[in-house]
Amino acid sequence: MPDALLAVDNLSAWYGEAQALRDITVTVREGETVTLVGRNGAGKTTTLRCLIGLHRQARGRIALGGREIATLAPHRRARLGLGYVPDDRGIYATLSVEENLLLPPTVGPDPWSLDRIYAAFPRLRERRRANGTTLSGGEQQMLAIARVLRMGARLLLLDEPTEGLAPVLVQQLEALLLEAKRQGVAMLLIEQNLRFATAVADRHYLLALGQIVDELTSEQVRERSHQILEHMGV
């Protein structure tokens, strides 16, 4: 079995007095895709924000490639290969598509070249001079993912990439993430769309009230999808 790329051990987080995460333990192996599934407010986004270091009120161990990163500043974690794509995609409106792509520093052993990015995302090549705001939601999502791939991230942290996307774009995104996965990129993604989640991911953590309540394979998710959807309140 491949080694753990990301090992999160007993991660807890607070918003002031309120505890948002309780002893989260999550593992992502090299090249693996893992989802966090759960209803709104379960702590999925908080988990990702703790991993990249944007939520500071947290305790617990986070190891990336065997290195303890829980005390590092966000920019150091990014430079160690974490590629965070927030739920608002994080595209800079005042920069062009290409400037957005070239914005982050390249890190890690395998940063994607612009050519490789444009081969995988032909739409971005067409629109490379357009500015961030003129992109559709789907294009923004593609750009946000392309940006962290160009950076050379080893582990993508994706916060609901399919949210608000038309079905045809969800399909494109699926093909794209599978392609990135084939290239060895690991992913931890938040997903409400179970069909999408089971199509791209290997394992799934079920989150409720800030705790991991179950760990499932894609098979199990498909079998129990009704129960899970009910649990998520969808």
Place this chain on the structure above:
Amino acid sequence: MRVQLRHRLGYLTALLVALALPQVIYPGLALDIVVWGLFAVSLDLLLGFGGLLSFGHAAFWGSAGYAAGLAAKHLGVPFPVAVLAGVTVAVLLALPIGYLSIRRQAIYFAMVTLAFAQMLFYVTNEWRGLTGGENGLQAIPRTFPGLTLPSGSAAFYYAALPLALLGYWLAWRAVHSPFGHVLVAIRDNEARAQALGYPTRRYKVLGFVLSAALAGLAGSLFALGHGFAALELLHWTTSGLVVMMVILGGVGTLWGSVIGAAVVLLLRDWLSTSTLTLAGVSLKDAWGVVTGVIFVLIVLSFRRGVWGTLLQLRLPRGGSRPAPRAGQTTAGGPSAADGG
């Protein structure tokens, strides 16, 4: 291509205007426009691109002015060396001030920079032996190895212009470099820039120091050009005036700041010789009121400032970048693609 050509024509025109300026208006005023313009550009670099409103930029303009003056007067160094001394002092002050003040955001940042500038003002006032206190530093020579430039003539203007243009170029270069993009990224969303791998504080300090260096360059040229350094250089109203120039011209447009500086200075010059009276008050004495009214009118009717509004009118819809960076499009949007 068309866009690039238009940009080149723009820069060429600006250069011709800069060269002809002392022939059209008197040289002292021409120099004021060029150096205050650079001062305003330095502030816009920080405000428009870094999103940091410094309300203490007089600290760098003034300290550099004094340092350049002292170097020229007591050490007798040639004028470019005196300018270098001014810039160096501005940078040395900006390092600790920037390091401490960027820890705060928005109004608190503005207040911290103001506090530092006020401290510097009082120190300069009290340190009479060195600075001349309220009398300031008088009769600063402008030495070139082998010759002394006469004051009041256009000679110093043309000697100072290359240095000022260098400053403008540096500002332009910084904004269009990857460094400039990171600054904009921090302005738009600091946490996001951190998550993309940037130590944002270090970049903000760097931006602050660069801005202070340009303000120092402008202040040095101003003090040497006028032959004196007075306390007014460090006064908080100087910090306020330069903020006003930037806002008048258009925040985040870089060149708009020069327009803003020119508008304020030409207006002040025109009013100071004006014989107009309004309700028994000579407009001559009411410079502050008149500029205030114009400021309010422009801000209310052109939210993006003079230059920002012009750019917005000219640029094709949807194609180019929205303000506050409208001025920096080198080849943006579909129009560029069509042209090529």
